[in-house]
Amino acid sequence: MFNDTVAAISTPPGEGAIALVRLSGPEAVAIADRIFRGKQKPSGMASHFQQFGEVVEDDRVIDQVMLSVHRAPASYTGEDVVEISCHGGVLVTARVWEICLHAGARTARPGEFTERAFLNGKLDLTQAEAVIDLIRAQTDLALRSATEQLEGRLGERVSQLREDLIALVANLEAYIDFPEEDIEPDVGEAFRVRLEKIRSQINELLATANQGRIFREGVRVVIYGATNAGKSSLLNRLLGFPRAIVSEIPGTTRDTIEEVVNLRGVALRLTDTAGLRASADTIEQEGMARTERSLANADLLLHLADASAPRPEKFTAENAGIPELLVLNKSDLSEHPEWKSSDALRVSCTAEDGLAGLEEAILEKIGEQNWEGGSAVAINARHRDCLRRALESCDRASAALAENLAPEFVAVDLRGALHAVGEVIGHADMEDILDSLFATFCIGK
Numbered sequence: 001m002f003n004d005t006v007a008a009i010s011t012p013p014g015e016g017a018i019a020l021v022r023l024s025g026p027e028a029v030a031i032a033d034r035i036f037r038g039k040q041k042p043s044g045m046a047s048h049f050q051q052f053g054e055v056v057e058d059d060r061v062i063d064q065v066m067l068s069v070h071r072a073p074a075s076y077t078g079e080d081v082v083e084i085s086c087h088g089g090v091l092v093t094a095r096v097w098e099i100c101l102h103a104g105a106r107t108a109r110p111g112e113f114t115e116r117a118f119l120n121g122k123l124d125l126t127q128a129e130a131v132i133d134l135i136r137a138q139t140d141l142a143l144r145s146a147t148e149q150l151e152g153r154l155g156e157r158v159s160q161l162r163e164d165l166i167a168l169v170a171n172l173e174a175y176i177d178f179p180e181e182d183i184e185p186d187v188g189e190a191f192r193v194r195l196e197k198i199r200s201q202i203n204e205l206l207a208t209a210n211q212g213r214i215f216r217e218g219v220r221v222v223i224y225g226a227t228n229a230g231k232s233s234l235l236n237r238l239l240g241f242p243r244a245i246v247s248e249i250p251g252t253t254r255d256t257i258e259e260v261v262n263l264r265g266v267a268l269r270l271t272d273t274a275g276l277r278a279s280a281d282t283i284e285q286e287g288m289a290r291t292e293r294s295l296a297n298a299d300l301l302l303h304l305a306d307a308s309a310p311r312p313e314k315f316t317a318e319n320a321g322i323p324e325l326l327v328l329n330k331s332d333l334s335e336h337p338e339w340k341s342s343d344a345l346r347v348s349c350t351a352e353d354g355l356a357g358l359e360e361a362i363l364e365k366i367g368e369q370n371w372e373g374g375s376a377v378a379i380n381a382r383h384r385d386c387l388r389r390a391l392e393s394c395d396r397a398s399a400a401l402a403e404n405l406a407p408e409f410v411a412v413d414l415r416g417a418l419h420a421v422g423e424v425i426g427h428a429d430m431e432d433i434l435d436s437l438f439a440t441f442c443i444g445k
């Protein structure tokens with residue numbers, strides 16, 4: 001528990017109909033008593049009720065407000081929380097907040113309310129992260145994923161995994177520490193099976209990493225092709241505004257340009273790239289090197305070609321495994337015979353033709369890859385890092401077991417795995433092993 005009380009303006013800066021000033025900590029209610037004048041003192045109010053009144057400073061009324069009290073532990077942070085809804089002017093809101101500070105609160109750091117919620121056990125770490133994801137979500141899909149994470153779906157799966165590991169470690173350590181107790185260690189085949197189950201659970205979670213990245217950042221769609229094919233024109237069309245410079249001079253785009261569009265609830269992180277051609281210009285060469293890097297990290301490629309020109313040389317791209325759509329632009333011009341048998345999509349950026357069909361095709365590809373997702377439980381980069389370390393530790397434990405090393409070696413690796421899994425949800429693990437160990441083994445006899 002914290003012994004200081006923090007205050008912050010919880011609504012975004014700027015003018016609004018209402019702004020919220022929030023206090024959290026042991027002194028929250030006492031501070032509210034000092035600054036608020038209403039029918040009842042905040043300290044006399046029932047939890048989760050609101051009251052109309054005034055915020056005053058030296059008997060001067062600063063604003064008329066609604067104030068609510070949320071008593072520990074049934075509050076967002078798990079501490080006493082007071083929320084003051086004031087009139088949303090920039091100055092008046094700042095005054096109310098300052099008065100809270102004068103009355104004994106300290107300025108809250110960014111994220112401190114959620115940090116306190118986590119440290120007071122109201123949320124696990126995945127849920128705290130979901131709060132940020134929820135606020136930042138730009139599409140329905142990202143929102144759904146964040147909501148499910150906030151509800152604790154990911155946290156539950158990781159907790160289950162962690163409990164399985166704790167049981168395994170506890171069993172092994174009981175065997176090591178108390179040989180005279182004749183504990184049947186679950187070693188040999190049964191132990192291996194349990195460890196294998198844990199490894200496959202970790203692998204299942206790791207497999208959601210790509211999905212998680214797509215939920216949070218969007219599908220990386222890279223437009224590439226020969227110079228002058230109309231790549232920048234296509235980016236502008238899909239965005240709906242002229243973001244990139246378009247010109248008839250080949251080699252116009254030199255840097256990669258990235259923008260996010262929301263295509264029916266799916267976020268697309270669209271990248272326009274420098275056109276590919278042989279060039280002696282060092283800046284253009286750097287641009288093409290950037291194109292190559294974008295291609296390597298893409299989820300979906302849009303290969304754009306000029307329908308009125310012959311097929312460019314080296315036409316097939318070497319981006320193995322990344323789904324790709326071939327798009328022929330400039331369909332308003334007469335098509336070059338070389339494209340005759342091609343089943344590529346035809347569009348015209350200038351005549352605005354075929355673009356709805358292209359959007360359809362992009363969504364279809366995304367559907368094929370299952371990126372719009374059945375279950376929205378998906379890990380983020382931090383979780384992936386922890387889980388990879390956990391898997392490595394499990395692999396080492398497996399190897400130690402296979403080599404018939406002393407159980408101490410296996411235990412050390414399993415503890416490493418447990419620690420890494422605990423990091424996902426923000427758990428210290430020592431006590432839990434002891435609890436589990438003592439629960440299965442009567443030490444006091």
Ligand SMILES: Nc1nc2c(ncn2[C@@H]2O[C@H](COP(=O)(O)OP(=O)(O)OP(=O)(O)O)[C@@H](O)[C@H]2O)c(=O)[nH]1
Pocket residue numbers: 226227228229230231232233234245246247248249250251252253254273274275276329330331332333347348349350351
């Ligand atoms: N006729 C016709 N011209 C187009 C179409 N789309 C783009 N253009 C023209 O093609 C030229 C090149 O367009 P850009 O969008 O700059 O091409 P780019 O692929 O980005 O070119 P670089 O950045 O140089 O690689 C411009 O003059 C555009 O106006 C189209 O659908 N039809």
Ligand SMILES: [Mg+2]
Pocket residue numbers: 231232233244245246252253272273275
């Ligand atoms: Mg361009």
